[in-house]
Amino acid sequence: MGTALVDTCDEHPEAEVPFSCRSASCGTCRVRVKEGMxxxxxxxxxxxxxxxxxxxxxxxxxxxxxxxxxEGKITLEVVEPE
Structure with a gap:
């Protein structure tokens, strides 16, 4: 299944991805995949x-x-709330 990206973000708070529900119901952690889809x-x-x-x-x-x-390069950009 792979490595959960939320766990990686927890280990690297400098990623600055906002999380709220962690269960696909709020949309707080939306990211744009710039590279590595x-x-x-x-x-x-x-x-x-x-x-x-x-x-x-x-x-x-x-x-x-x-x-x-x-494995490879993945580039994400946090989608800012409007």
Whole structure:
């Protein structure tokens, strides 16, 4: 299944990804995947439902739902709340 990105962010607070619910219901931890999408797990229905509410593009994911499933460079950018 891979490494949960939320765990990695917990170990590296300098990543500055905001987390609230950690269960794909609030959208606080939305990140834009700038590089490395193929290295991440595919979004599941719960995550897609939340992202649809925000109207984000296919390059945005919920950090709390991502598992890293491959090796290579991954670049993420926190989506600032509007």
């Amino acid at each position: 193929a290295l991440l797990s595919k979004p599941q229905d719960d995550e897609l439902d939340v992202l649809e509410v925000f109207g984000d593009g296919k390059d945005v994911r919920l950090c709390c739902q991502i598992n890293v499933v491959g």
